[in-house]
Amino acid sequence: MAKHKVQKKQTSWLVDGILFLLILLWTIPTIGIFISSFRTAYDIQTSGWWAIFPHREWTVVTEMPIPEGLDKNGVMEIEGAKGTFKEFREGITTPDGRRVIWIGNKRLGKIQIQEQRWTMRTDFTLQNYQEVLVGKEYEIRQPDGSVKIEQGEDLSNAFINSLAVAIPATVIPILIAAFAAYGFAWMRFPGRKLFFIMVVAMLVVPLQIALVPILRDYTKLDLNGTFLAVWLAHTGFGLPLATYLLFNYINGLPRDILESAFIDGASHFTIFIRLILPLSVPALASFAIFQFLWVWNDYLVALIFIGAKPDVQVLTMRIAEMVGSRGNDWHLLTAGAFVSMILPLIVFFSLQRYFVRGLLAGSVKG
Amino acid sequence: MEQTEPRSSARRVWRWFITNILRILLAIIVPLITFIVLWQGFIFLRDSEAPKVLVAGVAIVWGVGGVAALFFVTNWLVEQLPDVWVRHLQPYIFVGPAIVIIFWYLALPAIRTFIISLYNRDSSQFVGLQNYVAVFTERFMMEAFRNTMLWILIGATFSVVFGLLIAVLADRSRFEKLAKSLIFMPMAISMVGASVIWKFIYAVRDPSDPQIGLLNAIVVALGGEPKAWIQLVQPWNNLFLIIILIWLQTGFAMVIFSAAIKGIPAELLEAARVDGANEVQIFFKIMIPYIMGTIITVTTTIVIFAMKIFDIVIVMTGGQFGTEVIATQFYRQYFTNRDFGLGSAIAIVLLVAVIPVMIYNLRQIRNEEAF
Numbered sequence: 001m002a003k004h005k006v007q008k009k010q011t012s013w014l015v016d017g018i019l020f021l022l023i024l025l026w027t028i029p030t031i032g033i034f035i036s037s038f039r040t041a042y043d044i045q046t047s048g049w050w051a052i053f054p055h056r057e058w059t060v061v062t063e064m065p066i067p068e069g070l071d072k073n074g075v076m077e078i079e080g081a082k083g084t085f086k087e088f089r090e091g092i093t094t095p096d097g098r099r100v101i102w103i104g105n106k107r108l109g110k111i112q113i114q115e116q117r118w119t120m121r122t123d124f125t126l127q128n129y130q131e132v133l134v135g136k137e138y139e140i141r142q143p144d145g146s147v148k149i150e151q152g153e154d155l156s157n158a159f160i161n162s163l164a165v166a167i168p169a170t171v172i173p174i175l176i177a178a179f180a181a182y183g184f185a186w187m188r189f190p191g192r193k194l195f196f197i198m199v200v201a202m203l204v205v206p207l208q209i210a211l212v213p214i215l216r217d218y219t220k221l222d223l224n225g226t227f228l229a230v231w232l233a234h235t236g237f238g239l240p241l242a243t244y245l246l247f248n249y250i251n252g253l254p255r256d257i258l259e260s261a262f263i264d265g266a267s268h269f270t271i272f273i274r275l276i277l278p279l280s281v282p283a284l285a286s287f288a289i290f291q292f293l294w295v296w297n298d299y300l301v302a303l304i305f306i307g308a309k310p311d312v313q314v315l316t317m318r319i320a321e322m323v324g325s326r327g328n329d330w331h332l333l334t335a336g337a338f339v340s341m342i343l344p345l346i347v348f349f350s351l352q353r354y355f356v357r358g359l360l361a362g363s364v365k366g
Numbered sequence: 367m368e369q370t371e372p373r374s375s376a377r378r379v380w381r382w383f384i385t386n387i388l389r390i391l392l393a394i395i396v397p398l399i400t401f402i403v404l405w406q407g408f409i410f411l412r413d414s415e416a417p418k419v420l421v422a423g424v425a426i427v428w429g430v431g432g433v434a435a436l437f438f439v440t441n442w443l444v445e446q447l448p449d450v451w452v453r454h455l456q457p458y459i460f461v462g463p464a465i466v467i468i469f470w471y472l473a474l475p476a477i478r479t480f481i482i483s484l485y486n487r488d489s490s491q492f493v494g495l496q497n498y499v500a501v502f503t504e505r506f507m508m509e510a511f512r513n514t515m516l517w518i519l520i521g522a523t524f525s526v527v528f529g530l531l532i533a534v535l536a537d538r539s540r541f542e543k544l545a546k547s548l549i550f551m552p553m554a555i556s557m558v559g560a561s562v563i564w565k566f567i568y569a570v571r572d573p574s575d576p577q578i579g580l581l582n583a584i585v586v587a588l589g590g591e592p593k594a595w596i597q598l599v600q601p602w603n604n605l606f607l608i609i610i611l612i613w614l615q616t617g618f619a620m621v622i623f624s625a626a627i628k629g630i631p632a633e634l635l636e637a638a639r640v641d642g643a644n645e646v647q648i649f650f651k652i653m654i655p656y657i658m659g660t661i662i663t664v665t666t667t668i669v670i671f672a673m674k675i676f677d678i679v680i681v682m683t684g685g686q687f688g689t690e691v692i693a694t695q696f697y698r699q700y701f702t703n704r705d706f707g708l709g710s711a712i713a714i715v716l717l718v719a720v721i722p723v724m725i726y727n728l729r730q731i732r733n734e735e736a737f
Contacts, residue, residue, distance in 0.1 A: 019535045026549045029563045048578045164422035168429040176463050183460030202472045204723045206716040210475035227425045236471025269441045297556030299677045316558040320681050337562040348554035
């Protein structure tokens, strides 16, 4: 990898410019929901998230009752603007840059005079997060001025469930795969080749193939809706890749380490625990991150094996459900999505190096 | 010790017989016992009323500890036996659990699903290949195949092209690290989360209200009419879903390509420059051919990924508005319509589609010296 070194990074504005545009394109979607998750429900409904940046907006300067003696069915003149009721409802812009707008109905309305002014919508709040995490009832101000009582979501529960699924579903396959990888790499036994062929053949098998029979087994064993069911499923689906990656790594460790350990009378088990595992930490870490992100972000496996049991549902299931049931409550959806993303993003940015290494080692998964 | 030949060979057969029995015991019975203990523990935990965090904590310790204990205990038991036995049995402690689990969760289900696919909707009657006929003739399946082809063709092509473009640009930029890290970031986001992100971008509201979705806001600012992008204009609404896949997978392609590009020998590029090749020629005539193997691998991976796309479609449209794909049809037939035969046949079609890759992978390991 170190073969090709760019001797000097020549600055080309064209290259940096295109790259900058692409970065913008790739990050704006995430920035959008991140910012929105801190805005009030009222702000989200009445303006785009970019309104937090300075921009020109029609702002109310004065408000007054409807002048007396107007022909409401014909053409009226109010504050220097001329038009019918319908036009006033849409707002009429006067030559001096003001806008006269009729709020409400014909009889009981009022008149607003607006001007284009520089503003920023910076009414930030943490209430969205409270609301999605705690699950109490909240009062939400609506665009039409009324107040709505809203039931929150209980995502903190789902967060714990996601952890309870993802941690063992990461550790268990790694442990089993590490033993198997050592066995394949350093031991000779009948069936070794055949078993290894099975591992490799299963690398790209789509997991859809397994859902139906496994679900039948689980129903017989009364396992549906338990963490164990999901762990074992993720273990089964992750094991081929884990075994293959770790085999490649452990197989590449210098042979003389093992031989000298054997001469000292160590058993395979001792060598594995004391020597091979510590030496394999980079490979283990790579796969661990890979598997953790995969399990944490998984939706299908959880959907099938956890199903409709609300108290064991993981984050992805709850978010998907929220999109269905509260599709327009963007203050909740954005905060909820961010709650589900925060841990993978931390893992990703802090351990990116290992993650990339894992990807480079092998990236096909069923 | 005087021993006649026949007796010693009888003994050998006897020992061979015993070791094999023990191997089978180790590979199957021991994981089975662990499984039963774990399972009973979980039934207990599931029905308990303890606080959530406690149950989750106990579950984690129980699960991880149980698996670790399995290895320690069986190994300890085997190491009590004479050396010969240890040598014969120990490998099965190491590889046994992995083999049993992979067999139970992947190899065997492939066969079981195939058998289910030959039966009718509730598996009560053998119908031969009738379900496969349905898979390739039913209208809703044709739509699913068409859409999945769109996902594969457009999704994979753009991910690879963007990935390659960004990898090359980043290689020449001072902001390489930052750029790669930010473009790669969507890899950490779930498809469900990504769907929420993009649904917000495509959000549409009444033309008289301010648009809060970025895309419609831009359209309106340019004087257009706001549109419901993911519902109208079929089949092009699929494109708006496929963009999410491109957004997610470009980072993956970029990282792999970036490593491949850095592996191109500097002398090769230098020589081309000395011969008067410009950067575009270098890209097409040297870089692309040099990393062709990587391009094929990455494309294959993304194609397989796109073929099984499920979460994005379910969250964005639920399969409505003509966006159904193969994996969502599998789910719908199996879990909504309870048509086990047809659902299984769709799963088998997915399996058959990856068989060439499977064969390629097997060829690869045969070439490696270890086997």
